[in-house]
Amino acid sequence: xxxxxxxxxxxxxxxxxDGARESLAEVASTEATLRRxxxxxxxxxxxxxQARAASLGTRSIKTTAKxxxxxxxISMIDLTTLEGADTPGKVRSLCAKAxxxxxxxxxxxxxxxxxxxxxxxxxxxxxxxxxGVQVASVATAFPSGRAGLAVKLADxxxxxxxxxxxxxxxxxRGAFLSGRYLEVFETIRAVKRACLRADSTAAHLKVIFxxxxxxxxxxxxxxxxxxMIAGADFIKTSTGKVAVNATPAxxxxxxxxxxxFRAATGVQVGVKPAGGIRTTKDAMKYxxxxxxxxxxxxxxxxxxxxxxxxxLNDLLMQRQKxxxxxxxxxxxxxxx
Numbered sequence: 001x002x003x004x005x006x007x008x009x010x011x012x013x014x015x016x017x018d019g020a021r022e023s024l025a026e027v028a029s030t031e032a033t034l035r036r037x038x039x040x041x042x043x044x045x046x047x048x049x050q051a052r053a054a055s056l057g058t059r060s061i062k063t064t065a066k067x068x069x070x071x072x073x074i075s076m077i078d079l080t081t082l083e084g085a086d087t088p089g090k091v092r093s094l095c096a097k098a099x100x101x102x103x104x105x106x107x108x109x110x111x112x113x114x115x116x117x118x119x120x121x122x123x124x125x126x127x128x129x130x131x132g133v134q135v136a137s138v139a140t141a142f143p144s145g146r147a148g149l150a151v152k153l154a155d156x157x158x159x160x161x162x163x164x165x166x167x168x169x170x171x172x173r174g175a176f177l178s179g180r181y182l183e184v185f186e187t188i189r190a191v192k193r194a195c196l197r198a199d200s201t202a203a204h205l206k207v208i209f210x211x212x213x214x215x216x217x218x219x220x221x222x223x224x225x226x227x228m229i230a231g232a233d234f235i236k237t238s239t240g241k242v243a244v245n246a247t248p249a250x251x252x253x254x255x256x257x258x259x260x261f262r263a264a265t266g267v268q269v270g271v272k273p274a275g276g277i278r279t280t281k282d283a284m285k286y287x288x289x290x291x292x293x294x295x296x297x298x299x300x301x302x303x304x305x306x307x308x309x310x311x312l313n314d315l316l317m318q319r320q321k322x323x324x325x326x327x328x329x330x331x332x333x334x335x336x
Contacts, residue, residue: 020264020265020266021228021229021231021265021267024229024264024265025229025230027229028181028182028185028186028229028230030182031180031181031182034181034182034185034226035179035181037225038181038222038225038226039222041218041221041222041225043218044216044217044218044221044253046216046217049217049249049252049253050249052252053247053249053251053252054248056248056252056285056288056289056292056293057248057285057288057289059285059288059292061284061288066284066322067319067322069283069287070280070283070315070318070319070322071108071109071319072287072299073280073283073284073287073306073311073315074101074108074109074111074312074315074316074319075109075110075111075112075301076111076112076304076305076306077111077112077305077306077308077309077311077312077315078112078113078114078115078272078274078305078306078307078309079094079097079098079111079113079114079115079309079312080114080115080116080240080307080309081094081114081115081116081120081309082115082116082117082138082142082143082241086116086117086120088120088123091114091116091120091123091124091127092123092127094114094116094124095114095124095127095128095133096127097312098110098111098113098114098128098131098133099128099131099133102316102319105319105320105323108316108319110131110132110133111133111312112133112134112301112305113133113134113135113136113165113166113305114128114134114135114136115136115137115138115166115168115307116135116136116137116138117137117138117142118137118138118139118155118158118159118162118164119158120137121135121137121159121162121163121164122162122163125162125163125164134165134166135163135164135165135166136164136165136166136167136168136206137159137162137164137166137167137168138167138168138169138170138239139152139155139156139159139167139168139169139191140152140155140156140169140170140187141155141170142168142169142170142208143170143210143239143240143241143242144170145169145170145171145172145173145210146172149187149190152169152190152191153191153194156169156191156195157194159203160194160195160196160203164203165203165204166203166204166205166206166234167191167195167203167204167205167206168206168208168236169188169191169205169206169207169208170207170208170210170239171184171187171188171207171208171209171210171223171227172184172187173209173210173213173214176214176219176223176226177213177214177215177219181222181226184223184226185226185229185230188205188207188226188227188230188231188232189230189231191205192205192230192231192232204233204234205231205232205233205234206232206233206234206235206236206270206272207227207230207232207234207235207236208236208237208238208239208274209223209224209227209235209236209237209238210239210242211237211238211244211245211247211250211253212238212242212243212245212250213242217249217250217253220250220253220254221253221257223235224253224254224257224258224261225257225261228257228258228261228269232269233269233270234269234270234271234272234305235254235257235258235269235270235272236271236272236273236274236307237250237251237254237272237273237274237275237307238273238274238275238276238307239274239275240274240275240276240307240308241275242275245274245275245276246273246274246275246276246277246307246308247276248285248286248289251271251273251286251289252289252293254271254273255271255289255290255293255294255298256293258270258271258294258298259293259294268297268298268303270298270303270304270305271290271294271303271304271305272304272305272306272307273286273306273307273308274306274307274308275307275308277306277307277308277311278308278310278311278314279311279314280311280314280315280318282311283306283308283311283315286306287299290304
């Protein structure tokens with residue numbers, strides 16, 4: 001995320017955009033008004049959406065552009081370990097890889113962030129200090145999201161206090177699918193407030209929908225708008241813990257939502273597909289879609305991320321092939 005001070009004009013533009021978002025948030029004054037707004041969004045032609053996503057995936061990227069795209073994709077990765085067996089040593093090892101993905105080639109860009117559970121944040125924070133790699137933490141009873149609000153807020157506050165730069169929260173899909181939209185909205189707003197630090201800065205908030213459980217593309221669009229109105233800095237497809245995670249089609253829904261949201265409010269929101277993206281070819285398809293749907297403004301780690309740790313190894317092997325002309329086997333890279 002950007003850390004330099006923006007110029008005064010940018011501050012004024014940001015204030016105006018925040019005001020527009022707050023004005024739009026008035027649709028959440030009651031359950032009825034929020035429902036009316038969300039169900040008033042344009043419906044999605046599922047066949048047309050899937051056909052467009054598939055068409056964008058057929059575009060080819062030539063050698064020079066491919067080298068640039070590989071480095072860009074590496075810089076957009078949230079390198080993740082979210083296992084019950086995680087240890088401080090495993091987290092430090094992951095952080096070392098995040099900072100220097102290919103120790104034999106210092107020109108390899110670092111990844112965007114490492115993502116860990118809240119209790120591992122202090123170890124990650126110490127390991128990446130001064131490197132520019134962000135520390136992200138899942139929170140709010142990840143991956144199910146099934147916990148009381150007090151627990152979710154404590155989970156978030158613990159991670160922020162420990163030094164997390166970013167919080168990846170999950171919505172309660174049961175509440176959303178039951179039509180309790182206002183409950184989901186108010187939870188996101190409360191978690192957003194819990195991201196505020198003592199120095200009045202705030203951790204960036206990524207809101208995870210678990211798109212594979214939302215049943216329809218219309219629901220994914222509604223969840224996207226709900227989260228953005230509530231204050232999400234990023235919207236994210238999945239936890240990576242279910243059968244259906246990121247797909248070109250469901251990510252396209254998120255991209256169209258952030259595009260339309262910025263047109264309506266002036267607020268730019270990031271997108272993060274997560275889970276199931278394993279190869280360089282997969283990553284290239286997503287980058288082409290970003291370019292075609294959103295344009296250059298989103299072609300940056302500040303606004304687009306991959307939640308796909310296994311992707312990094314394939315990107316590194318493809319990068320070496322472009323550099324040396326030789327294709328390395330999987331033993332060239334570390335296994336996370």
